[in-house]
Amino acid sequence: MSVTVSVRLDDRLADRLRLRARAAGESLSDRLRRYAEEGARRDEHPMITFRDGPTGRRAGLIGGPDVWEVSMWLDDLGSVKDPAAELSADGVVSRPQVDAVLAYRAAYPDEIQARIDLHHGDSTAAEAR
Numbered sequence: 001m002s003v004t005v006s007v008r009l010d011d012r013l014a015d016r017l018r019l020r021a022r023a024a025g026e027s028l029s030d031r032l033r034r035y036a037e038e039g040a041r042r043d044e045h046p047m048i049t050f051r052d053g054p055t056g057r058r059a060g061l062i063g064g065p066d067v068w069e070v071s072m073w074l075d076d077l078g079s080v081k082d083p084a085a086e087l088s089a090d091g092v093v094s095r096p097q098v099d100a101v102l103a104y105r106a107a108y109p110d111e112i113q114a115r116i117d118l119h120h121g122d123s124t125a126a127e128a129r
Helices: 011-023 028-044 067-076 083-089 095-107 109-128
Strands: 048-051 058-061
Touching: 011 028, 028 048, 058 067, 058 095, 058 109, 067 083, 067 095, 067 109, 083 095, 095 109
Parallel strands: none
Antiparallel strands: 048 058
16 A cells, blocks of 8 residues: 655756666656655664665665675574674674574565575576586
């Protein structure tokens, strides 16, 4: 279900948004919807940002790797008593960053798992070549 919301934008802002939307092959509505969704997620998860890449937009740590990558690393340490402490001890990501990943993954588990699955599928295909 969705609702229609009327929003007034300054002419210059609307022009900038239209230009960005057009450059990305999106409608203005699509661009505004994405900004609203990502903005709400950033408010809920302040250490998370969103970035473009070859496989589309994805969540990432501000100044760090993608959320799915850290999540996968944590999963790979599954037999360790405290995977979060173990991962943060190596210095690639800090404990607050690991905690931010865990919170984001708890909120959006299907999104993160889909990224991990995509990575595993790409890795398997590359190894088969």
